[in-house]
Amino acid sequence: MSTLEIIVTCIKVLAVFTALQMAVPVLVIMERRGVSFIQDRVGPDRCGPFGLLQPFADAAKLVFKEDITPRHVDKLLYFLAPAFCLIVPTVAFAVVPFGSGIRIGDFTLSFQIADFRVGVLYLLAILSMSSFGVVCAGWAQNNKYGTLSALRGVAQSVSYEIAMCLAVVAVVMSTNSDSGVSSTAMSTIVADQGGTYLGFFPKWNVFTQPIAFFIFLAAMYAETNRTPFDFVECEQELVAGYMTEYGSMKFSMLFMGEYIAMALQSALLVTFFLGGWTLPWVDLGDGSIAGGIASVIVFLVKWFAVAWLYIWVRWTLPRLRYDKLMDLGWKALVPLALINIVATAFVGVWLRS
């Protein structure tokens, strides 16, 4: 790796990290205004134009609040948990391709921090750690609500992670790696979705793998602990679950971690199923500056659509019952995902022969 590449990577890391931090206020204001409109209200519209600066005001308030550490907590875990919640989804973003790339001379600036050959595995490995933050926080609190929430969080993540991984396996199986590095590399999965069938139909995985898409969608909500699967912090039952004893900046870090996880999952859905930065009818991966910028915009538009779906679903659906959550995970999604894998394998062999 040359010095130039290291510098460029550092800049990309900084840029992506900043963008992710900035995604939080965007999602927060989207959510708050969105829910107001769904509930026939106006929502926060005083701070800045259309209330756009409201999340910043909230953040300023949280930063200047007194940072209290309750006496009965496990100090180490209490401090570690918010960091965990924030870092895990941020780190996972390293392999998400958010644009095609710009070629300057013989140097290619790819809009992806790291393109591993095993990007998908890396991603799933990091995502499986996302429940650690919840567990640490829940346990550290020494509080019934927190402990219950941590238990639920783990049970839920374990159940739905399997379904999610199996859905991704089907996507990897159907990805043609002839043009790219390997079918487990995120860039290959995106590049394979560019172009069209029969000249007009998008080659997105959502059309070739619809079952995997819906499984991933459901698992995505469960993984980020959002309604209808918000058992980790359901107000009516657990006060605020693992966040109960947190305040000020630590609370806001947990909160930000949750929203970054949401941003990450939206980006993953776009990458795996909605063609990432590609547009079916236009080739944006030609390395020109215009193509590179356009591809980032395409990615952002898709990302916003999925993020809005997140919010929309949250304020439409009530929470499931706990046994229904487990039923849905183990009796419906996991078997469906397995059947989907077998079917994908059969179809793949049939197409190749």
Add this chain to the structure above:
Amino acid sequence: MQNQHGSSHDSHGASHSGGGHDGHERPQDDPRESLWYRCYIPEIIRGLKVTMKHILFRPRFTVKYPEEKYNCPGFEGSAPGYHGEHRLKKDEQGRIKCVACLMCQTVCPAKCIEIEGGEDEKGAKYPVKFEINMLRCIYCGFCEEACPKDAIELTTKYYQVSTSREEKIYGKERLLNN
């Protein structure tokens, strides 16, 4: 968990059909038992359509308060059901209706009314002092019900802001002009 039957319970998974073994039986033709309903997605889409309808077509109920004032029906008079600030009424000749009988002062559960009665030159009684401590008042409306002369009533005025405790003790003039 709510389910006492353990593994015998199978009516909720989308992959299984079968009657409800979980305590609350449903009739066979219940639409909630159909596979269409239990694979969630069509029903979720129906729900999303409902919320989108609210975003696009429903009017907003919010009153942007400092700029827009909410007007109770009959804002200047008394509105049925709303208990706001008190008002002392006058009769047709502009005389205060109150005869200082102390009925309201007696009935007041918060003991916030203070009246000093007096007589004018014709011997008619009237209140020399009529004070309501708005900080103590619980806006129950008993004074209005107790009054034999229909001299006091609760208006719909809800804007009650002051910068000192003294201002919250309303005198006769203030109550007459309310």
